Structure formats: structure tokens, C-alpha cells
Amino acid sequence: MISSVLTEALGLRYPIFQGGMAWVSEAGLAAAVSNAGGLGIISAMNLSADYLREQIRACRKQTDRPFGVNIMLMSPFVKDVARVCAEEKPAVVTTGAGLPNAYMKDWLAAGIKVIPVVPSTAMAKLVERAGAFAVIAEGGESGGHVGDLSTMALVPQIVDAVKIPVLAAGGIADGRGVAAAYMLGAVGVQCGTVFLCATECAVHENYKQKVIAAKDIDTVVTGKRLNHAVRSLRTAFTRRYLEKEFDPATSGEELENLGVGALRKAALEGDLENGCFLAGQCAAMVREIRPAQAIVQDMFAQAEALLKGASKWVK
Numbered sequence: 001m002i003s004s005v006l007t008e009a010l011g012l013r014y015p016i017f018q019g020g021m022a023w024v025s026e027a028g029l030a031a032a033v034s035n036a037g038g039l040g041i042i043s044a045m046n047l048s049a050d051y052l053r054e055q056i057r058a059c060r061k062q063t064d065r066p067f068g069v070n071i072m073l074m075s076p077f078v079k080d081v082a083r084v085c086a087e088e089k090p091a092v093v094t095t096g097a098g099l100p101n102a103y104m105k106d107w108l109a110a111g112i113k114v115i116p117v118v119p120s121t122a123m124a125k126l127v128e129r130a131g132a133f134a135v136i137a138e139g140g141e142s143g144g145h146v147g148d149l150s151t152m153a154l155v156p157q158i159v160d161a162v163k164i165p166v167l168a169a170g171g172i173a174d175g176r177g178v179a180a181a182y183m184l185g186a187v188g189v190q191c192g193t194v195f196l197c198a199t200e201c202a203v204h205e206n207y208k209q210k211v212i213a214a215k216d217i218d219t220v221v222t223g224k225r226l227n228h229a230v231r232s233l234r235t236a237f238t239r240r241y242l243e244k245e246f247d248p249a250t251s252g253e254e255l256e257n258l259g260v261g262a263l264r265k266a267a268l269e270g271d272l273e274n275g276c277f278l279a280g281q282c283a284a285m286v287r288e289i290r291p292a293q294a295i296v297q298d299m300f301a302q303a304e305a306l307l308k309g310a311s312k313w314v315k
Contacts, residue, residue, distance in 0.1 A: 004187035005165050013037030014300050019192030020070020023267035027055045031062035032200035032292040041068040049080035056088045068092030086110045101130040119147030121161040128162045136190050139170030143193050143280035146231050159185030173282035175302025193280040198292040206270030214283035233277040
């Protein structure tokens with residue numbers, strides 16, 4: 001069995017986090033991943049503190065295993081959801097879209113392990129100094145908001161830059177990615193796209209089928225002009241958005257408005273015309289809908305076999 005400081009410190013069977021995906025990562029999926037031996041994560045999204053509290057309590061009814069909460073620091077409700085986390089005390093808080101330093105004192109006092117998602121060595125160092133337990137080094141292959149560096153380049157640089165544990169994220173959908181992450185110096189992985197097709201994931205069936213049908217070149221990055229680069233599957237929506245993004249006559253405000261509600265339309269309504277179906281470059285590696293337990297167990301069985309057999313390459 002593959003173990004690390006991550007499994008020991010958090011009481012996990014497998015060193016894998018399920019990514020905090022807006023309109024996707026709710027209590028049912030988080031509980032399923034935690035019950036499978038990983039760390040399920042609830043996304044606070046841009047919704048209210050009441051929503052998050054309900055989700056945390058719903059998750060606790062479905063699992064007695066550790067789980068986490070993901071907070072997007074650009075949320076208009078960030079102060080309120082940060083307070084709810086300090087009160088409800090999930091095992092882990094992961095963060096994205098900014099620095100969590102303003103809230104970390106309360107989280108740490110509550111016994112929560114804070115593990116921010118970072119796109120650079122500079123941010124990794126900042127959150128380490130603020131008391132982060134670990135960081136998630138997320139490469140641009142991932143779905144949703146992305147940075148410029150690839151996972152292969154980013155992870156070892158962050159491993160060298162900090163003394164705290166590092167998880168790898170971006171482009172990981174099977175045991176080969178897990179094994180590679182360990183060779184890069186990570187102690188675990190975070191995966192999002194592969195869990196879109198978990199049986200327990202509540203997204204619309206159209207979303208799951210879009211992921212299953214994806215080919216290797218079927219993702220695209222939009223929003224670079226606004227400094228909010230986002231990776232999603234190619235759709236009618238992304239084609240329209242890119243046309244506007246490269247049209248100088250389109251204002252930034254128009255671009256912002258064009259994207260409002262697009263993810264919700266994809267995840268909840270399965271709107272193939274107007275929805276934005278966030279997914280990483282590994283979408284083409286996801287070929288079927290399976291229970292979270294099968295996803296996690298198969299990933300780590302493959303990774304273990306690969307790591308045990310790695311000596312064949314050394315003479």
C-alpha cells in the first residue's frame with residue numbers, strides 16, 4: 001500500500017484529494033471519496049455560509065471519515081464561509097484564487113490543516129510562512145482556473161522551494177499520474193476531472209457524457225485576456241467566447257457577463273449550447289462512469305504496481 005505523511009497525518013487510506021469543483025463537489029461526492037479512503041472535498045463556491053454549513057453537516061451524516069472544504073478567496077461570502085469552517089472544523093481547508101493568510105489564524109486555532117492550491121513557488125513560500133500544513137501544486141493541465149506552468153515543471157520546483165509536503169494536481173487521472181507525482185517529489189495527488197464521472201457525482205448526465213466522449217485535444221483555455229484563464233471542454237459556448245475574447249470591440253465587462261452562470265448551466269442543466277463544461281486535459285483518459293471507490297482503488301493499485309516495477313529501468 002502507498003502511504004505518506006499525508007495518509008498518516010490525515011488518517012487516509014490513500015493519499016488522494018478530490019478537487020473542490022464549483023457546482024460539482026457537494027456533500028454526496030465528498031462523502032463517497034472519503035469513504036473510499038481518500039479525502040473528499042466540499043466546494044463553498046460563491047454561495048452563502050448557510051449553504052456551506054448545510055453541506056458540511058450533510059457530509060457528516062454520510063461518512064465518519066475525514067473530509068475537507070475548498071474556499072475560493074474571490075467569493076463575495078469568503079469571510080462568512082471562513083468563519084463557518086472555523087466553527088464546523090472540517091479536517092482540511094483548501095483554498096484557491098488568492099492568499100488565505102487573513103483567515104489562517106482562526107482555522108489553525110480550530111485544529112484545521114490548511115492546504116492551499118498554489119500555481120507558483122512564490123505563493124507556496126508565502127503560505128508556508130503563514131502556517132500551511134501542505135500545498136497543492138496545480139499545473140495548467142487541470143480543469144477550471146489555471147496557471148501557466150505545467151504539472152511536470154511546477155511540482156519539483158515547489159518541492160525544492162518549501163519544506164512542507166506537496167501534493168501534485170493537473171492532468172492526473174490514473175495510477176501512472178500518481179506514480180509520476182511521487183517521482184516528482186509529491187506526497188500525494190489531487191484529482192478533479194476523473195471524479196466528474198463518479199457514480200456519486202451529481203452533475204448532469206450530459207456533463208459526464210461530454211467528459212467520456214472527449215479526445216486528447218478537446219479542451220481549450222478561455223479568459224486569458226481577463227487574467228482569469230479557465231480550461232474547459234470545447235463547446236458552442238467556448239467558440240462564441242473565444243470569438244468575443246479576440247475581438248477588440250468587445251469590452252472586458254461584456255466578456256465577464258458572457259461567462260456568468262455558464263458553469264451552473266453545464267453542471268445542473270446539462271446545457272450543451274450555453275454551458276461551460278470545466279475539465280482538464282486528462283478528460284480523454286476518463287472512459288466510463290464508476291463508483292468513487294473503484295476509481296480510487298484502481299488508481300492506487302496501478303500506481304503501486306508501477307512503483308514496485310520501476311527497478312526494471314535501472315541497470
